[in-house]
Amino acid sequence: MAFISSGYNPDKPMENRISDIGPRHFSEYLPPVIKKNFGKWDYHEILEPGVLCHTAESGDKVYTVRCATARLMSITHLREICDIADKYCGGHLRFTTRNNVEFIVDDKQVALDLKTFLNDQKFEGGSFKFPVGGTGAGVTNIVHTQGWVHCHTPATDASGTVKATMDVVFDDFTDMKLPAPVRISMACCLNMCGAVHCSDIAILGIHRKPPLIDHEYLDNLCEIPLAIAACPTGAIRPSKIELDGETYKTVAIKEERCMFCGNCYTMCPSLPLADTEGDGIALMVGGKISNRITKPAFSKVVVPFIPNEPPRWPTMTKVLKKILDTYAEDANKYERLGDWANRIGWERFFEKCELEFSSHLIDDFRDPAYYTWRQTTQFKW
Amino acid sequence: MAFISSGYNPDKPMENRISDIGPRHFSEYLPPVIKKNFGKWDYHEILEPGVLCHTAESGDKVYTVRCATARLMSITHLREICDIADKYCGGHLRFTTRNNVEFIVDDKQVALDLKTFLNDQKFEGGSFKFPVGGTGAGVTNIVHTQGWVHCHTPATDASGTVKATMDVVFDDFTDMKLPAPVRISMACCLNMCGAVHCSDIAILGIHRKPPLIDHEYLDNLCEIPLAIAACPTGAIRPSKIELDGETYKTVAIKEERCMFCGNCYTMCPSLPLADTEGDGIALMVGGKISNRITKPAFSKVVVPFIPNEPPRWPTMTKVLKKILDTYAEDANKYERLGDWANRIGWERFFEKCELEFSSHLIDDFRDPAYYTWRQTTQFKW
Amino acid sequence: MAKHKTPLLDQLESGPWPSFVSDIKQEAASRAKNEKGLDYQIAVDCPDDLLGVLELSYSDGETHWKHGGIVGIFGYGGGVIGRYCDQPEMFPGVAHFHTMRVAQPMGMWYNTGFLRNLMDIWDLRGSGLTNMHGATGDIILLGTSTPQLEEIYWEMTHGMDVDLGGSGSNLRTPASCMGMSRCEYACYDTQELCYNLTMEYQDELHRPAFPYKFKFKFDGCPNGCVAAIARSDLGFLGTFKGPIKIDQEVVAAYVGGEIAPNAGAHSGRDWGKFDIQSEVVDNCPSKCLSYEDGKLIMDHKECVRCMHCINTMPQALKIGDERGVSIFCGAKAPILDGPQMGSLLIPFMEVNKDDDYQSIKDLIENIWDWWMEEGKNRERIGETMKRLGFAALANAAGVEADPRHVQEPRHNPYIFWKAEEVEGGWERDIADFRKRHQR
Amino acid sequence: MAKHKTPLLDQLESGPWPSFVSDIKQEAASRAKNEKGLDYQIAVDCPDDLLGVLELSYSDGETHWKHGGIVGIFGYGGGVIGRYCDQPEMFPGVAHFHTMRVAQPMGMWYNTGFLRNLMDIWDLRGSGLTNMHGATGDIILLGTSTPQLEEIYWEMTHGMDVDLGGSGSNLRTPASCMGMSRCEYACYDTQELCYNLTMEYQDELHRPAFPYKFKFKFDGCPNGCVAAIARSDLGFLGTFKGPIKIDQEVVAAYVGGEIAPNAGAHSGRDWGKFDIQSEVVDNCPSKCLSYEDGKLIMDHKECVRCMHCINTMPQALKIGDERGVSIFCGAKAPILDGPQMGSLLIPFMEVNKDDDYQSIKDLIENIWDWWMEEGKNRERIGETMKRLGFAALANAAGVEADPRHVQEPRHNPYIFWKAEEVEGGWERDIADFRKRHQR
């Protein structure tokens, strides 16, 4: 390999440097019909799963075909997407906030043809490349994170758990037969980059062993006071240790105070948590973001731990599917998963979803925990 | 006065001492018809305000006439109550959990006559002695505390604020024209002996000046560590002071951290808070205890401060009456005050009751405060 | 003639509500007259002085009572609240003015004999002023001097067979609603259980051994007439399991307007004709009711027993047959951490008099053991629960985790796993880890 | 032939959902083939090595990525996430494998020209793997070496006129819903406001000056398609004031079954005939709707603009005409204090492009000034708010207390009065007090 310079001169980094230019302005990329009717849309229809029609006040109609991506995508794949956009959409496309691709056309038949075309494309391994769906009262793409593909703190993989899950709930992606949208999110550690704290169903990687302490290197690699300050439970204190006659400044951890959040590891690489047996998945449910009917709500932990079972996490997907199916069967139209659980009562939720309740599900973190306990005689047998 | 001995011998306190005998057994005091039908009541009716009729499975009927007391009562008054009970009720009576007296008779006409009789009895000053009422969807007696009559920490008087309030809402005591019961409670300091934290309307004495420090005496009268530990905000620390050349161990208070709870004063008499201008009343509303329809709920502060205006606290009673009347007019049948406010929204509550909203009403005490802020676009203009 | 001028207090004599000022004045007058010729054991004019000191507070807006000293009766750590006036020269009659808390009979049923006896003692040896009752439930005898405490106690115990109530870091005087004595909703005998536990725990009531105060209250049903869920460290609320019993004919009578809804509780206003749909069905919090073809249909399994339908049609609807208590732990007023209601610890427990309520007592003792072990000084059990977590209490109480313990599961994933729950335990070796993961 | 055996990952190639494994394999194959004859600037086989290290994680259940080092481009404090493999000998192609965050156009609209240019750069200088998009909204270029960072940046800025996004204790890449570009519910132009603020605050985005990260998100309406209320330190949600506009004829068409409710969102199942009463009226959270005589009646003043009726009948109901934003502050994931959503700080603000959104910028700068003054290191503004109280933020933001700020008023009476609010102030003299109150 020969180094190919872009023109950048490392000795004069400021020479001809361009900075602080931000993103490109979106208006450059709007398809003409979108530009023309910008801010003047009248209503929309979902013609079939994955196919939307928006009608403007001008009477113009625009058709959107939405299809899934794995989010982790290669440039080969992206170029294929571009080819499709060039062929069908005058070179325009967009991504949704949940990692789907939207192809926009102005003819209904073209949209339906495109849907067929997209559904025909497969990877060599057999999976769909561009399955169409993700609209209306169904499951759409999963917002997720890096996992074992690229992060240092994960307690599970992201792309794999997402693939395993979506394979199992695929018909809810391609059809709209749920009572309301179900948003599944995934985060591989408690940092929750997938912002799973407000999702109908959340897949969350969790650690269960306190950090190991790499005493010999800790003081070199970390600012000890920052590691101490990072701990929400105050489990960490400064300490000293003798190793082979040498004294090292390090930290000590009150293990019974640790709840495995990993925040100390974020500050200090000498405090790794990862562990084959300790790590796995918690499932949370009942969060939402929209203000429709009910207020936005936090997700709640309903399964405290499921071991990592790569590559397909069968226990996790089974439990998740059971929850989804039970909801689908039992909830009212328009009722989000959490609203359903609130209505029937969480005691019924556990019963109907055949989930075990354990003390781990009772909040014990700080004062607000109290507000999740039950201060009424109203409950169900 | 000559000391009259009961028989107690101070030199031999254990001689013939009787202890740990507890209360008398209630069954000694049940009227015969009550005893006969104990646990076998079938249903009740409120014949008119203050007059209840309970029917037993046996068909027996018992009539109860309920009347108010000031709770702070003299033995002269109590003897008068006994006279009435002897005359009408075979010597039986009871007190309710809200300081009313109940006279129980087994004939309806006697009950009605008794009601008339009770309503005819007046104190010399002109007030009723035994006004009948306090049943059903009305205001009943106020649970309250000692105030300036007998406590060391009050920020207001109890008996006086109660008298002033009940005079103003008297017709809601003698009639049942509210949407649901309205329970008013009163406590003269944040210790809340009136347990006003779950009342439809709560009158609460509050301080607003940080404790004075009686440096010279503090160390003699208090355990300094206990006073320090008592402060929920950590405002107190140990300190020393020079006075006239002598050094005293004492405490220092970070005044801007003080929220005037008085807990330090409870532990240490050298930290008094009372102050003519600083002390007064906060009004809280919307609490409840019953599990009927909705869950029990905490009272919420809606007026942060009203100055003490003895003897009749006209500003306080005016505001309270406005709240009560607005509720009475606007709420649905069976709807408790807090449920009404929740339904219409607290923004409407303030508007309709013509109350000012201020930052003092926004919770800022510890983590749970967050849960009272608004995390939704759902609100009213 | 009044001893002190009380122009402010005098204004509280008018108005309809019973005036405590008029009443204190009548007591002052009665003592001054002394028709029975008593040799009053404390200052005859203490009611006058009480009015005097109160008038002073009314004019300067500050209390004139000092911090209580430690007074009491021999062998007891509670039952008396010491109280001294901070202007003893101006008001000598109330210079020492202690309160005594007397154990009330459960449900506050009395006969006049009991009351008259007590009044006689208090006439001679106290201020002649009382509270009927204190906020915890005691009979409050308001104001006497230190030397009279033992005398009064002696006369009460010897002459009246009644004891003092609680104060201090003790079990406080338990209280119950009237329950079975006159209420059709009572799911268990509140008064008997309250009495039995009060007797069982006399030692805890009189001798401080707890981190702080501890209160029991007993409600016969979810209506909560003694406020157990708000005002007791351990609150017992009656509940039931079987279906609510419905007499459809009587329902029809309500619908037809023959019987006033809610026993007539709303009769002061014209609310229009009773509408079972909007008044009952729509208000049901579990939405398990419907009214079809003149019948009230209930999906019993989904009912949360809020009492609304029963309260509204008490002649037609009756509580279910399998009855017991739900037990709530931790209620208290706001100091220190903010207000707390009791949190559901036991969804259902039988109330079994035949075995002397043994299972309830076992539970109580487990809870106390835990709190006495873990609780800090002046920490209510509600605060200990908050600090150590609900599960710690449940565990100590021997209760299995149940979804009924929560309104909803936790929002945060901050679970305190224990080493023994985790495969392979917590013992790990950094050298081993570094074999798999370079620095 | 694959460089590493990946029997576990291979199992993720089956099943319907797009397989990232198949896709990475296709990229590996494409690079191996190198049809365009590129002189790849980082290891040709890095996709193979990525699969290899991932397979290792799949078999041992642990990540093999090390803590990121501090790498980046000159003058910027963010935009690059340093990442190193902890088994560099086994997987040299990903030994250094840094991520670059590229600023996406608002609403994530693209033309293929832009994407193809970016792909060309990334083909030559990176792994050929991306995330479209990162959870914050950036285009994520996944994996390159340190020397390539400046080269890529140079080519992006010079050749494509596009910048890096944010990371570190900076403003993070703002994101918006598609808003007016294709949505009838948009109450303001989310994309334009997002773009304008992004440009205004380029300095804050690239150079760390905050206590911790800070995120903006822009939702055009309360439906929240970019999750602003859950995922941004300052969330802008469109709202409106005027009455919802109702076309009764179209309502009738919905009721008559001519138009599918909710735009057909439920068409995968037979939910029966549309029932406006149970589906719309009864679901309205403010109960301000009724359907009478074929007309939908709305008590506009009581509507809380939840969007439900509009979402359900989008052809008949339209958002009101006086439009603007509600602004929410403090959302974040659980670490440290537990999860937070944004709390309503500004019920309504006009979105005024004509004055370059000055009032919004003033607000933002007030908030930042306060947070930079008061916030601790690594403390999100939501945590600062919790620590210092909502009123402290509101005050700093220049916002008057409003009942809309709270779901309900405080439960505790622990009010922090200030000396100047209290008559007579706080200065008092104990000697003076003792004149009125003896010890």
Ligand code: SRM
């Ligand atoms: C790439 C991305 C996940 C993804 O796969 O999409 C990501 C990846 C990381 N996040 Fe994140 N976060 C990403 C969006 C989020 C979000 C979601 C959002 O922005 O809507 C959250 C939750 C919302 C929030 O801000 O609270 C989030 C909450 C965190 C946190 C917890 C912060 C907190 O205050 O609780 C950390 C920990 C930290 O900052 O040290 C964190 C830290 C990290 C680090 C930098 C960990 C580290 O120090 O190496 C991760 C780098 C992974 C890697 O190898 O590239 N990331 N992170 C997302 C950014 C892509 C983008 O720019 O578009």
Ligand code: SRM
């Ligand atoms: C007499 C009574 C008020 C009344 O007028 O009825 C009362 C009076 C006092 N209470 Fe109370 N409390 C009384 C019921 C309550 C209640 C209500 C209840 O029991 O249902 C509460 C709220 C519920 C609770 O327990 O949380 C209550 C919460 C307090 C507190 C705050 C405790 C806490 O944990 O937050 C204190 C402060 C303390 O204990 O130091 C307190 C302290 C006091 C003291 C002892 C203050 C003192 O140190 O002098 C008061 C003595 C007043 C006096 O001069 O006699 N009192 N106290 C009530 C007892 C009468 C009785 O025995 O029947």
Ligand code: SRM
């Ligand atoms: C006598 C008393 C019990 C006692 O042991 O002393 C009592 C007696 C009855 N209560 Fe009560 N309640 C009594 C205090 C309470 C309290 C406690 C309190 O206020 O501190 C509550 C909880 C209040 C709250 O929720 O804040 C209480 C909440 C109820 C309810 C629920 C009302 C509601 O709408 O939420 C009912 C049901 C009803 O009214 O139909 C009820 C029903 C009843 C019934 C109908 C029970 C019966 O079948 O006899 C009794 C007559 C009601 C009436 O007065 O209209 N009782 N009741 C108490 C009378 C106090 C007084 O003098 O006014």
Ligand code: SRM
């Ligand atoms: C394309 C997208 C916006 C974008 O800028 O990319 C979008 C587009 C639309 N959303 Fe959304 N929403 C999009 C993410 C979201 C999110 C964010 C998320 O899931 O992370 C939410 C909040 C979810 C939550 O509450 O947890 C969201 C909650 C809604 C709702 C409220 C649904 C509810 O029942 O609570 C509506 C109203 C509706 O569905 O009628 C809505 C309505 C719509 C409409 C109908 C708006 C319109 O008139 O065009 C669009 C088509 C809906 C459909 O797919 O059926 N959109 N929508 C996002 C598509 C994501 C995807 O690929 O699946």
Ligand code: SF4
């Ligand atoms: S959730 Fe945790 S492990 Fe996953 S990408 Fe974010 S910081 Fe990394």
Ligand code: SF4
């Ligand atoms: S993992 Fe979290 S709780 Fe455990 S020591 Fe580290 S910072 Fe503290």
Ligand code: SF4
């Ligand atoms: S509320 Fe406060 S002032 Fe009133 S009696 Fe109780 S402790 Fe005393």
Ligand code: SF4
């Ligand atoms: S009054 Fe309360 S907050 Fe103020 S110093 Fe005393 S204990 Fe602390």
Ligand code: SF4
């Ligand atoms: S709590 Fe229930 S049982 Fe007890 S008196 Fe009240 S209504 Fe009757």
Ligand code: SF4
């Ligand atoms: S008791 Fe309450 S929850 Fe049960 S059916 Fe009656 S109204 Fe409904």
Ligand code: SF4
């Ligand atoms: S948030 Fe509202 S305006 Fe934006 S895309 Fe979603 S529905 Fe449309």
Ligand code: SF4
């Ligand atoms: S927007 Fe929501 S609150 Fe307003 S009328 Fe429609 S359904 Fe009701």
